[in-house]
Amino acid sequence: MTIESACIPLPSEIIMPFSGFLVYSGKFRLWDVVLSGSLGNLIGSLIAYAVGYWGGRPLLLKYGKYVLISKDEIEKSDKWFSRFGHEAVLISRNLPIIRTFISLPAGIAKMNIFKFSLYTFFGSIPWCFALAYAGMILGSNWKSLRLMLEKFDIFIAVGILLFIIIFLWHKINSLRK
Numbered sequence: 486m487t488i489e490s491a492c493i494p495l496p497s498e499i500i501m502p503f504s505g506f507l508v509y510s511g512k513f514r515l516w517d518v519v520l521s522g523s524l525g526n527l528i529g530s531l532i533a534y535a536v537g538y539w540g541g542r543p544l545l546l547k548y549g550k551y552v553l554i555s556k557d558e559i560e561k562s563d564k565w566f567s568r569f570g571h572e573a574v575l576i577s578r579n580l581p582i583i584r585t586f587i588s589l590p591a592g593i594a595k596m597n598i599f600k601f602s603l604y605t606f607f608g609s610i611p612w613c614f615a616l617a618y619a620g621m622i623l624g625s626n627w628k629s630l631r632l633m634l635e636k637f638d639i640f641i642a643v644g645i646l647l648f649i650i651i652f653l654w655h656k657i658n659s660l661r662k
Contacts, residue, residue, distance in 0.1 A: 502616050508621045523610050
């Protein structure tokens with residue numbers, strides 16, 4: 486969970502359900518898994534927050550154009566984050582993908598570290614619980630579920646690739662304008 490929350494792609498959608506399976510097998514206890522996942526999320530989020538806090542704005546202003554982020558978009562996100570940032574940190578902890586990256590703009594905006602930590606920890610508890618509980622409920626069906634989901638791997642990969650292509654096409658066209 487620390488790795489994922491530090492913006493390195495290791496999805497919690499794999500980690501927490503498998504931990505729930507280990508709860509089912511008697512190796513872990515559910516609330517230990519949930520609290521461990523939430524603490525891991527907090528630690529990784531603090532790492533990403535620090536990156537945003539100490540390097541985010543200058544790096545984005547200097548290199549943002551290379552990853553298709555314009556100065557105008559940085560300013561818009563600053564305004565949005567100053568208005569909704571606290572709520573965004575709390576709520577986004579339960580939204581796939583967004584939950585991983587919300588710490589960077591929080592650091593860039595220099596959100597109060599105490600509030601950030603509090604919202605991150607408590608905001609991640611429902612996510613960790615839901616995924617661990619799902620893994621626990623799946624229990625003995627874990628292996629058959631894995632085999633069934635492997636059939637969708639190619640569709641998921643194609644979907645991600647299409648999303649990236651559409652995103653890049655949109656960004657390049659908007660930069661040209």
